[in-house]
Amino acid sequence: MRIVHVRGGVRLNGRKRRAERGRITSLPIPAYLNVPLKQHIGAPAEPVVRVGEHVLKGQLLGRPPGPMSAPVHAPTSGRVIAIGAAPAPHPSGLDTPTITVQSDGEEQWIELAPPIDPLALDAAAIEERIADAGVVGLGGAAFPAAVKLRLRTRHPIHTLIVNGAECEPYLTCDDRLMQERAEEIIDGVRIMLRALEQDRSGPSIRALIAIENNKGDALAALKKAASAHPGIATIAVPTRYPMGSEKHLIRAVTGKEVPARALAPEIGVLVHNVGTAFAIHRALRFGKPLISRIVTLSGGAVASPQNFEVLIGTPVSALLRAAGGLRQPPARLLMGGPMMGAMLPHAEVPIVKGTSGILALTSAEIAARPAAPCIRCGTCVAVCPCGLVPVEMVSQIRGGRLEGALRFGLLDCVGCGTCAYSCPSRIPLLQYLNFAKGELTARERTKHKAEEARRLAERRRLRLAQQAEARAATATARPRQQHRHPEGSEATGAPDRTTNPQVAA
Amino acid sequence: MKSKGARLILQPAPLLRSGLTTPAAMRDVVYALVPLVIGASWWFGLSALLVLLAATAGAVITEWIFSLGAARGQSLQDLSATLTGMLLGLTLPPGLPLWMAFVGGAASIGLGKLIWGGLGQNPFNPALVGRAFLLGAFPTAMTTWQAPSGPAGFLGIIPSNLALPLQQPTVDALSSATPLGLMKFQNQETPLPDLMLGHTAGCLGETSGLLILLGGVYLALRRSIDWRITVAVLFSASVFSGLLHLFDADNPQPIVALFSGGLLFGAIFMATDPVTSPVTPRGAWIFGIGIGVLAILIRTFGGYPEGIMYAILLMNATTPLIERVTQPRPFGRGRPTL
Numbered sequence A: 001m002r003i004v005h006v007r008g009g010v011r012l013n014g015r016k017r018r019a020e021r022g023r024i025t026s027l028p029i030p031a032y033l034n035v036p037l038k039q040h041i042g043a044p045a046e047p048v049v050r051v052g053e054h055v056l057k058g059q060l061l062g063r064p065p066g067p068m069s070a071p072v073h074a075p076t077s078g079r080v081i082a083i084g085a086a087p088a089p090h091p092s093g094l095d096t097p098t099i100t101v102q103s104d105g106e107e108q109w110i111e112l113a114p115p116i117d118p119l120a121l122d123a124a125a126i127e128e129r130i131a132d133a134g135v136v137g138l139g140g141a142a143f144p145a146a147v148k149l150r151l152r153t154r155h156p157i158h159t160l161i162v163n164g165a166e167c168e169p170y171l172t173c174d175d176r177l178m179q180e181r182a183e184e185i186i187d188g189v190r191i192m193l194r195a196l197e198q199d200r201s202g203p204s205i206r207a208l209i210a211i212e213n214n215k216g217d218a219l220a221a222l223k224k225a226a227s228a229h230p231g232i233a234t235i236a237v238p239t240r241y242p243m244g245s246e247k248h249l250i251r252a253v254t255g256k257e258v259p260a261r262a263l264a265p266e267i268g269v270l271v272h273n274v275g276t277a278f279a280i281h282r283a284l285r286f287g288k289p290l291i292s293r294i295v296t297l298s299g300g301a302v303a304s305p306q307n308f309e310v311l312i313g314t315p316v317s318a319l320l321r322a323a324g325g326l327r328q329p330p331a332r333l334l335m336g337g338p339m340m341g342a343m344l345p346h347a348e349v350p351i352v353k354g355t356s357g358i359l360a361l362t363s364a365e366i367a368a369r370p371a372a373p374c375i376r377c378g379t380c381v382a383v384c385p386c387g388l389v390p391v392e393m394v395s396q397i398r399g400g401r402l403e404g405a406l407r408f409g410l411l412d413c414v415g416c417g418t419c420a421y422s423c424p425s426r427i428p429l430l431q432y433l434n435f436a437k438g439e440l441t442a443r444e445r446t447k448h449k450a451e452e453a454r455r456l457a458e459r460r461r462l463r464l465a466q467q468a469e470a471r472a473a474t475a476t477a478r479p480r481q482q483h484r485h486p487e488g489s490e491a492t493g494a495p496d497r498t499t500n501p502q503v504a505a
Numbered sequence B: 001m002k003s004k005g006a007r008l009i010l011q012p013a014p015l016l017r018s019g020l021t022t023p024a025a026m027r028d029v030v031y032a033l034v035p036l037v038i039g040a041s042w043w044f045g046l047s048a049l050l051v052l053l054a055a056t057a058g059a060v061i062t063e064w065i066f067s068l069g070a071a072r073g074q075s076l077q078d079l080s081a082t083l084t085g086m087l088l089g090l091t092l093p094p095g096l097p098l099w100m101a102f103v104g105g106a107a108s109i110g111l112g113k114l115i116w117g118g119l120g121q122n123p124f125n126p127a128l129v130g131r132a133f134l135l136g137a138f139p140t141a142m143t144t145w146q147a148p149s150g151p152a153g154f155l156g157i158i159p160s161n162l163a164l165p166l167q168q169p170t171v172d173a174l175s176s177a178t179p180l181g182l183m184k185f186q187n188q189e190t191p192l193p194d195l196m197l198g199h200t201a202g203c204l205g206e207t208s209g210l211l212i213l214l215g216g217v218y219l220a221l222r223r224s225i226d227w228r229i230t231v232a233v234l235f236s237a238s239v240f241s242g243l244l245h246l247f248d249a250d251n252p253q254p255i256v257a258l259f260s261g262g263l264l265f266g267a268i269f270m271a272t273d274p275v276t277s278p279v280t281p282r283g284a285w286i287f288g289i290g291i292g293v294l295a296i297l298i299r300t301f302g303g304y305p306e307g308i309m310y311a312i313l314l315m316n317a318t319t320p321l322i323e324r325v326t327q328p329r330p331f332g333r334g335r336p337t338l
Helices: A125-130 A145-153 A173-180 A182-197 A215-224 A247-256 A274-286 A318-321 A379-382 A390-398 A403-409 A419-421 A428-479 A487-492 B022-044 B046-066 B071-076 B080-089 B098-112 B126-137 B178-184 B192-197 B209-219 B227-247 B254-259 B263-270 B283-301 B308-325
Strands: A030-035 A061-065 A080-086 A094-102 A158-164 A205-213 A232-237 A271-274 A292-298 A306-311 A333-334 A356-363
Touching: A030 A080, A061 A094, A061 A403, A125 A145, A125 A182, A125 A274, A125 B192, A145 A182, A145 A271, A158 A182, A158 A215, A158 A274, A158 B254, A173 A182, A173 A215, A173 A274, A173 A292, A182 A205, A182 A215, A182 A232, A182 A271, A182 A274, A205 A215, A205 A247, A215 A232, A247 A271, A271 A274, A271 B209, A274 A292, A292 A318, A318 A356, A379 A390, A379 A419, A390 A403, A390 A428, A403 A428, A419 A428, B022 B046, B022 B209, B022 B263, B046 B080, B046 B098, B071 B080, B080 B098, B080 B126, B080 B227, B098 B126, B126 B308, B192 B209, B192 B254, B209 B227, B209 B263, B227 B254, B227 B263, B227 B283, B254 B263, B254 B283, B263 B283, B263 B308, B283 B308
Parallel strands: A158 A205, A158 A271, A205 A232, A292 A356
Antiparallel strands: A030 A094, A080 A094, A292 A306, A333 A356
């Protein structure tokens, strides 16, 4: 298959060597686990357990309040010791609603549903089980997987792309997963295909597993595992950041561009991460909810970089300790890759469903030089994979003209940071762009709130007016019949203050 | 679950940065100029080095005086002032009084750059602002040319170099005409080998086509300049001068037009100044084509024998407009949003 050239992007030094050899290892059960109720895009889950309650491994801890959410489950058996606020894995270090489970070390599973053949289920049942297992996109965005699959009902899907690009430096969790659990990933892909194929006429859906060509072993493993299934193929894509970005991967593999501000299914393509495929396999074959994931622990400060299968909720500090600790104090600690990851203020935050890696970097590994004036060299324009002009957007943002930045395509930016990486003047372009996006969202929210408040006030006024009118009507219906309201006031709902003392008061 | 120990430093992503830095890009241009400096000293002797030094000193000293506080040391470290001074110096005649070269350097940085807010803020190429200032202020000295003396006369300093400040130098007997001057006023063509090697009268850096190309190839390979601009200037100048040559054989052939005067130097070192040229790829093409056409237009129909300087300055003024109409197509959109 021909790979289509994707404009822009950069070749990064992968720095994956140190963590790509060792097999995935399990961690000892930590003393306690902090399970945030919101680990996904959408509304936070609502707790269904009480403090002091004993829970079993895999038991539901939080229930989704609506369709755009995901449940969370107990990562191990033990006692719920707190339901409250604990630090979120976020640069701010602010607290987030969290259920804390003190492990009893028994690892006692809740009774699992009897195994069934998922390939005999219908789509709705598959999606329901995926949703109930709390499976979200494990590539980082943590979009509920079932919601994504259900988009098939709105848009005809012809291609399922399984994203194994893993373009961020240091990270090797998908690489190891693909090498060690290829059969399981293929099974997950087959389950997804089964759901997508339902109520569909015409040619069957093709599944393409896209892997950057720097992961030869993973490619070979998946190729072998997929060989028995004609609808599933592997495809090597160039090692070029940000290849793992959904829209850019689709472009490289299918040659199609997802229209700006649109979702991939609108052009008939669905993208799921390899880790998500594995989680779906586990959820459907064994009824096991998503309570663990593969996490890369790497960086120059880490004594022995490796991939671990980590229970959701494990404190980063426990992971570091179990992995042999740090060989020097890190200059930066972050969750995710060095290009788009989130800096952590300390290690007392939990691993969540979207955590692909924990990196403890030394000062030699990071660039932290101060910014110099922009010389308008245009490097950011040349490397932007979204075809934008970061220099112009940032100059608008710096001038306080966020609307100007919008006109230059701010919302088309995927936040990959390629511009900031390439800037010879070390200007934190991505930070400006993210700031502007956040600021615009906040403004939008304030505006929405004000409109909502106005709408509610208007409704209340109407309601009071109607009540007053009803009262007036009953009052006049009894003894006297002289004071009828003018016709218009009922239609507009506007109370007549002069004739209606109750409303005026 | 309280946070323990010292909090770590936070820094916005990305944590990785490419090896390219602004001073490195500037250094690359300085390296590309080294062969030209050697060539200029070969043909014009010590005078070339003195004029170059005076212009650079004017630029650097002005930058140092007018950047205040913490910016003072930093703004010199990025080498941009040094580069501006060198670029200006290489566009000056070898016999220019040194004090004028110094004033030109000061004007480049003062009027060309700092007055706009410093590095990255200026709309016009600073070195060319300095040169335009000198041409306006000292038209005679700026258009008095010396025939190249060659290495034999290395230690001989052109007397007009040493004219005292505020005194016009006496025009000395050795003065000569540039290839473009010969062509325009005496209808006399200079042989191409002389143009390639630099065996002609002219500004310090513009005489040897080969050495300029050498620097240009280096910069293009290092990606320190936008090759589109250079190619566009040279292409449009060739096509336009070729057309004019077809209409009237008195006009020089395209190859002679390319290698005479400052066209090549301007196309490689001046037009590609990132600050004053468009950042958009399509904009770079339009910008370069405009320079090539304007330069030949001024040469052929204007009062000056050479037009590259005004061509670049004029196109500098159009850069914001060009950028506005040449926005790239954002991913997933049919056409630019502006």
